[in-house]
Amino acid sequence: MSKQAAGCCTPISVAALDEATATEGAAVFKALSDPIRLRLMSIIASAGAEVCVCDITPHFNVSGPTISHHLRVLREAGLVDCERRGTWVYYWPLPDRQQWLSSLLSVPAPTH
């Protein structure tokens, strides 16, 4: 509640990261380092509900396997999860990881 970001970690503006945390954080940032994946993440995160892959694919000009590949990267980064229900597969966001990155990058207000 202090400044922002629910303090689940020490922001990089406050203390330098140790090697292990940097490696872990970089892996998650890498998952968001592709325009398609960042849009995928934003579509899933902003949906407010599970999203069917069949509703996602038409937004992009790439093939189905490519979307599938990018969704897998997001999943392996811990940013989303999914479940098959019948013919369709639904994705939803895992806010913890996303919030963690946000906290890492948060810039404390200057103490003036």
Add this chain to the structure above:
Amino acid sequence: MSKQAAGCCTPISVAALDEATATEGAAVFKALSDPIRLRLMSIIASAGAEVCVCDITPHFNVSGPTISHHLRVLREAGLVDCERRGTWVYYWPLPDRQQWLSSLLSVPAPTH
């Protein structure tokens, strides 16, 4: 000042990104997607002052040119800037870009 992150943009959890913003955001995330660069960023951001390259390099097990390359990537992403003064080059953080990413990823508190 409401929930967090100084509201300089609409978080991805609130609305899906358009293609141009996703491309721009992904480029900045890519700059942070390498463990060395993320540590570099955290060292510079947490220093509270300009940091000399000569004080940065010893923290890493890679060659000088590699550090220089990574610093350039951070600079081209708009996350840091630098200036040569005499023999040494000093780097400092540009908090705006960092804060922008933090805001993008911020997860609004559930309205309970």
Add this chain to the structure above:
DNA sequence: GCACTAAGTTGATATTCATCTAAACAGCGA
């Protein structure tokens, strides 16, 4: 079982990227 649809996996290819060595550039002091 068979046909059909949705999604993921495999394998191949072209591009990008991290790293190094060698060289160049910038500044300082003798």
Add this chain to the structure above:
DNA sequence: TCGCTGTTTAGATGAATATCAACTTAGTGC
């Protein structure tokens, strides 16, 4: 000017990655 140190640039190489076509897997309904 010459040598020395700190930093960046250039070029080369091996690894990682984004993408697609072809195929496989999972599920539905006839």
